[in-house]
Amino acid sequence: MWSILRPEMFSMARLMSDAMTPVRSPTRNASDHLRKMYCSTSTLGLLTGVIASLINLAIENISGVKMLHMVRLVRDKRYWAGFFYFSGFNLALTFVAAVLCVVFAPTAAGPGIPEIKAYLNGVDTPNMFGAPQLIVKIIGSICAVASGLDLGKEGPLVHIGACLANLLSQGGSGRFRLRWKWLRFFNNDRDRRDLITCGASSGVCAAFRSPVGGVLFALEEVATWWRSALLWRTFFSTATVVVVLRGFIEVCRGGRCGLFGAGGLIIFDVGDVTVRYRLGDLLLVTLVGVMGGVLGALYNHVLHMVLRLYNLINDKGRMAKLALALAVCAFTSAGLYVLPFAVPCTPCDPAFGAACPATGRSGNFKQFNCPAGQYNDLATLLHATNVDATRNIFSTGTPGEFRLDSLLIFFAIYCVLGLFTFGIAVPSGLFLPIILMGAAYGRIVALVLQSAVAASIDHGLYAVLGAAALMSGSMRMTVSLCVIFLELTNNLTLLPMTMFVLLIAKTVGDAFNPSIYEIILDLKGLPFLEPKPEPWMKDLTVGELAAAKPRTISLQVVEKVSTVLEVLRNTGHNGFPVVDRPRPGLSELHGLVLRAHLVAVLRKRWFLLEKRRTEEWEARERFSSVELADKNCKMDDLELTPEELEMYIDLHPFTNTTPYTVVETMSVAKAVVLFRSVALRHMLIMPKYQGPEISPLVGILTRQDLRAHNILGAFPHLAKKSKAH
Incomplete structure (x- = not known):
């Protein structure tokens, strides 16, 4: 069950933090915070880079052992032995990844990007960024990718970066947590959110060796609230990642780190792509973009149906999840092993030189x-990791390297495998599978056009453009993808064409359905607030929306313990308005108190014998900032005596006296924009007119109340306007 973050700084939490901190000048405090943020972001980048490099090394070496032995069996014509070895190896790796996810960390399955996007939008998914998730994500992604499943490690790397950021902000996990004083500066949702944003950008940078692309990915795709300070923090963390990755490449150059080929295969790099194009190619690129947008939208639609089916299967329990993962792995292994036998061998072109044929794991x-002097083009793509396959299919200057029938088979099998692999209980990513499908689609277009117009067409160019088109058509990203492809190919001449095809594919895809991550967010039931409200929301006021809800429960500034306990046990609300009555017949809104703070007061038994106001120093002496930052709201073991139930609690030290309030006549459309832009958790609705006999509060709105489908459920007549728009 998810919960809502509280990124705004409450007055009491700030008061407690100040009470425990030595008195310093504002400049000193600002410089301290800046220095600590530099330290945390550099540590985050260092750890992300090291872990990403080790993951790459592990995947390449495990895949190397598997591929070399399987090819040796095939060369000896022991085909069944090769099949059972290949399938058994893959099943064992998938079994390890699935068991880790099913038993120890269920939230580590999948890419993790939708949950990160929801977290940065204000929705906290429990057990998402802890130490178990980090460990399972690392080991699980190694096993899942090395098993040959049609998935990538890019999504898991983003999740790994977010987990590292969360653990750094808290000093660790559980009883191994560090208790350093300076860590309390990050013990709030706002700073933790900033660090997780840096972690997400570092993960993308580690996956593609794209520092600027990582920053733009965080800005365009995952971050809801952005400011200039966050820009340099994410850039600093990605710069650290790039330095670490370059260090590993230099250390491992020449095969000193295991079974990988020339060119530094531990990092995704296609820097040798060089293309030339003419202005007349814009018409063909437009066709690539339109078709990429249609294919991306179709992929999203079919994947949506598959994920709904998988949800029904996974709900049956652990054994069902494990069986589904193993079944997909068995189908994948059979397809990858058998299909290369279905295509004829291709003679090596003398221009290829000694590189053809390649007998090692890479090439x-x-x-x-195939016999000497010939190669199997489909095996070149299928019997390789996704990184190697991408490098092979992006290669330029080799127009006859891949046959049309081989590319069609590869495109078809990767579409099927991509649809049926994503959603099983293993760490998985969508980036590379979609890139591979798009690159194959681009090469197919190039082959068809070349045979139709008999012109010289660079197949590598269309492979890159096809990958960009399908990525944009499915994920609906433009700026970050453009920079990622630019940094990958190291070719500025690709920039205009890539920008053009990305914009076309996104526009076409948006006409059919939402992006793939929005679909996953909806399937997981995470209340993500979109940046733009629905047009029909302007026809409804927040007062009307609040009136459709149950009556708001409020508390007095000095309230009886029994009343507070009854309210907490009988409701699931996370915030309660606090009303003051300075004199009979007059009520004033004092502020808002959180459920977690009420539970903390009850656990501490900070009760009063008489109904009175307390001084601020009394609360400072009893509560620490760590206690007030705790989100634990469980009351199962809370037992109070009858005498304690008759006592009182002074709520004013724990009340946020400056909550965000709006007048009841404000439109819901404006309220949605305000709620999202200010990162609110609760919005209090005030009456238009004030008076002695008028309640100071009309109601309270939360994130769930402002979601479109919930509003349509309360106001069915708006559904017609929704369809009209």
Whole structure:
């Protein structure tokens, strides 16, 4: 069950933090916070870079052992032995990844990006960024990718970066948590949110060696609230990641880190792509973009249906999740092993030189089952990790390297595998599978056009553009994808074409359905607030919306313990308005108190014998900032005596006296924009007119109240306007 963050700084939490901090000048405090943020972001980048490099090394070496032995069996014509070895190896790796996710950390399955996007929008998914999730994500992604499943490690790397950021902000996890005083500066939702944003950008940078692309990914895709200070923090963390990655590449150059080929395969890098194009190619690029947008939208639609089916299967329990993962792995292994036998061998072009055929694990021209001097182009793509396959299919200057029938088979099988692999209980990413499908689609277009117009067409160019088109058509990202592809290819001449195709594909895809991450957010039931309200929301006021809800429960400034306990046990609200009555017949809104703070007061038994106001120093002496930052609202073990129930609690030290309030005549459309832009958790609705006999509060709205489908459920007549728009 998710919960809502409280990124705004409450007055009492700030008061407690100040009470425990030595008195310093504002400049000193600001410089201290800046220095600590530099330290945390650099540590985050360092750890993300090291872990990403080790994950790459593990995947490449495990895949190397598997592929070399399987090819050796095929060369000896022991085909069944090769099949059972290949399938058994993959099943064992998938079993490890699935068991870790099913038993120890269920939230580590999948990419983790939708949950990060929801967290940065204000929705906290429990057990999402802890130490168990980090460990399972690392080991699980290694096993899942090395098993040959059609998934990537890019999404898991983003989640790993977010987990590292969360643990750094808290000093660790559980009883191993560090208790350093300076860590309390990050013990709030706002700073933790900033660090997790840095972690997400570092993960993308580690996946693609794209520092600027990582920053723009955080800005465009995952971050809801952005400010200039966050820009340099994310950039600093990604710069640290790039330095670490470059260090690993230099250390491992020449094969000193295991079974990988020339060019530094531990990092996704296609820097040798060089293309030239003419202005007349814009018409063909437009066609690539339109088709990419249609294919991306179709992919999202089918994947939505598959994920709904998988949810029904996974709800049946752990064994069902494990069986589904193993079944998908068995189907994948059979397809990857058998399909290369279905295509004929291709003679090596003398222009390819000694690189053809390739007998090792890597290379563009896999010999596989072919005689000397020939290669199997489909095995070149299928019998490689997704990173190697992407590098092979992006290669330029090799127009005859891949046959049309091989590309069609590869595109078809990767579409099927991509649809049926995502959603099983293993860490998985969508980036590379979609890139591979798009690159194959681009090469197919290039082959068809070349045979139709008999013109010289660079297949590598269309592979890159096809990958960009399908990515944009499915994920609906433009700026960050453009920079990522630019940094990957190291070719500025690609920039205009890539921008053009990304914009076209996104526009076409938006005409059919939402992005893939929005679909996943909806399937998971996470209340994500979109940046733009629905047009029909302007026809409804917040007062009307509040009136459709149950009556708001409020508390007095000095309230009886029994009343507070009854309210907490009989409601699930996370915030309660506090009303003051300075004199009979007159009520004033004093502020808002959180459920977690009420539970903290009850646990501490900070009760009064008589109904009176307390002094601020009394609360300072009893509560610490750590206690007030705790989100634990459980009351199962709370037992109070009859005498304690008759006592009183002074709520004013724990009340946020400056909550965000709006007048009841404000439109819901404006309220949604305000709620999202200010990162609110509760919005108090005030009456238009004030008076002695008028209640100071009309109601209170939360994130769930402002979601479109919830509003339509309360006001069915607006559904017609929704369809009209």
